[in-house]
Amino acid sequence: MNAALDWAAALDPRLVLLALLVALNLWATGITALSRAPRREKVLWVAVIFLCPIVGSVLWFVFGPKLWAERR
Template identity: 75%
Template structure:
């Protein structure tokens, strides 16, 4: 019985992490869609995000086009 409870607790954690990952990917895709990057770069970045769902958004936030402090 204890093993079943541990499995259920682990399942909840995995679902939460999966939901967080999906939200991160959607947020990064949204930011890419409305960024000032050229169209080809947008397609490339979205492809990277969907092929590498964990590393892709991190790469976008680090290497993607930056907004100027004066633009905001």
Template identity: 50%
Template sequence: MFGFEYTGILGLILLVANIWAIVKIFQSGATTGSKVLWIVLILLLPVIGLILWFLMGPK
């Protein structure tokens, strides 16, 4: 019963974090190819892509 509620909240948090990361990627001074690569990675692998971007993306 409680599992669905927590899953929904975690999913919403993940969605907001992914949108925030994509906006930050668009605002960055990186090359277009690099931006596209990060955005595709975040869209295809939302959790892993977000973690990788957080650790390796912004400098």
């Protein structure tokens, strides 16, 4: 158990934040691809998400296509 705690404590916080950002970008891209939005809008959102990773993901979360709203 101590080995796992030592490993977790030794992680660089920047690496953890980078991994979370990559996961958020991939999730946003996947949801965008599954939405019923027009292709042009999908391409635009994917470009915004990957060209401006932090701001793009936040903007997508607020204004992007909502997959859960379409399936009701």
